[in-house]
Amino acid sequence: MKRGLGKHAQAWAMAHVSPHIERMMAERKRDLxxxxxxxxxxxGPGxxxxxxxxxxxxxxxxxxxxPFMHRYLREAARAAGHEGEVCEGAAEALPFEDASxxxxxxxxxxxxxGDVRAALKETVRVLRMGGQFVFFEHVGAAKGSWRRRGQALLGPAWRAMADGCRLDQDTLELIRGAGFGEVRAEELRLRFGPASPQIVGVAIK
Ligand SMILES: C[S@@+](CC[C@H](N)C(=O)[O-])C[C@H]1O[C@@H](n2cnc3c(N)ncnc32)[C@H](O)[C@@H]1O
Structure with missing residues (x-):
């Protein structure tokens, strides 16, 4: 994995920008x-x-x-009263047993x-039967819409600035195709510029 100033700056930016994003997502997160x-x-707890x-x-x-996120993560865990454990892995290869x-x-x-299908396959693998995958993700706007065209136009610059983030990914389709027993999702819009189309929900194994 790439290390260096980029990752360091990203950790700093997340720590300072996320309070604004958080206010928009808080209510649903509290429930879910x-x-x-x-x-x-x-x-990717950031x-x-x-x-x-x-x-x-x-x-x-x-x-x-x-790894530059880990210090912030440990502080957040301590502040919230969780022991917690942080590992430097990736969603595509989760370091956990099947159904655990x-x-x-x-x-x-x-x-x-990088590989969303692999990450979702890993998620299904590690979940117990009846276990939940809870997601809140920004996604591609409706296909053919002006917003979607704008996302495609901005995409390369956004990706370069935001750690490879894809603005126009059809994430709900990928979740629906990942082999969960049931997927419940709500589509909504937050004041988040080109990343305003969002999905929030639960997929159950
Ligand atoms: C935009 S931040 C979101 C952080 C946090 N989940 C939040 O809601 O504020 C994206 C996070 O995904 C992490 N990430 C990127 N690729 C990943 C991967 N393959 N597996 C797990 N996490 C990844 C990044 O390091 C970063 O912490």
């Missing part, structure tokens, strides 16, 4: 993340904005490839994961 119990794995929503007693583990986890959480991550 607050109801999780048992063994929870978060992929600087840890989700830690505050988990119930006490949840056994939280984060798989975060950018109650929930996998992904917020604003699948847009920058």
């Amino acid at each position: 993340l607050g109801s999780l119990r048992g063994d929870v794995v978060e992929i 600087t840890g904005p989700n830690l505050r929503y988990y119930a006490r007693g949840v056994r939280w583990r984060g798989v975060e490839p950018n 986890v109650d929930a996998v959480v992904s917020t604003l991550v699948l847009c920058s994961v």
